[in-house]
Amino acid sequence: xxxxxxxxxxxxxxxxxxxxxxxxxxxxxxxxxxxxxxxxxxxxxxxxxxxxxxxxxxxxxxxxxxxxxxxxxxxxxxxxxxxxxxxxxxxxxxxxxxxxxxxxxxxxxxxxxxxxxxxxxxxxxxxxxxxxxxxxxxxxxxxxxxxxxxxxxxxxxxxxxxxxxxxxx
Numbered sequence: 292x293x294x295x296x297x298x299x300x301x302x303x304x305x306x307x308x309x310x311x312x313x314x315x316x317x318x319x320x321x322x323x324x325x326x327x328x329x330x331x332x333x334x335x336x337x338x339x340x341x342x343x344x345x346x347x348x349x350x351x352x353x354x355x356x357x358x359x360x361x362x363x364x365x366x367x368x369x370x371x372x373x374x375x376x377x378x379x380x381x382x383x384x385x386x387x388x389x390x391x392x393x394x395x396x397x398x399x400x401x402x403x404x405x406x407x408x409x410x411x412x413x414x415x416x417x418x419x420x421x422x423x424x425x426x427x428x429x430x431x432x433x434x435x436x437x438x439x440x441x442x443x444x445x446x447x448x449x450x451x452x453x454x455x456x457x458x459x460x
Contacts, residue, residue: 293383329415369384373398373400
């Protein structure tokens with residue numbers, strides 16, 4: 292189970308603050324996809340007022356959503372959720388907050404920094420629910436360019452009859 296400091300992960304994107312509700316929704320969509328393709332359980336905690344469409348404690352496509360209590364912050368809510376968890380060795384908190392990291396580590400919980408989690412999240416967007424990686428490898432680029440009839444430097448100097456080298460997975 293991953294317990295995510297939502298605002299820390301949202302803050303890894305440039306311009307997120309211009310439309311905070313949209314940034315929150317986008318993160319929830321990305322987390323739902325990650326949960327599906329990696330088959331992991333996720334919960335996210337946000338600072339600020341709850342979104343009326345996603346009340347505290349509800350789920351969005353398999354991702355549990357929590358909010359900071361009025362007059363508090365997401366870090367405190369995360370600590371409360373950690374304390375309420377009996378199986379802490381299977382829990383990982385995602386945050387870049389040093390104080391929160393210390394608070395949950397002394398309770399036996401693993402921590403992943405928000406930036407590292409964001410990179411993992413981005414990578415998962417290129418994977419289908421069946422686990423198939425949709426990215427084109429660099430060594431396949433020339434072959435795909437020829438397949439789609441694109442002329443250019445990418446295919447020059449390569450054997451025109453090398454379809455056997457393509458990994459069609």
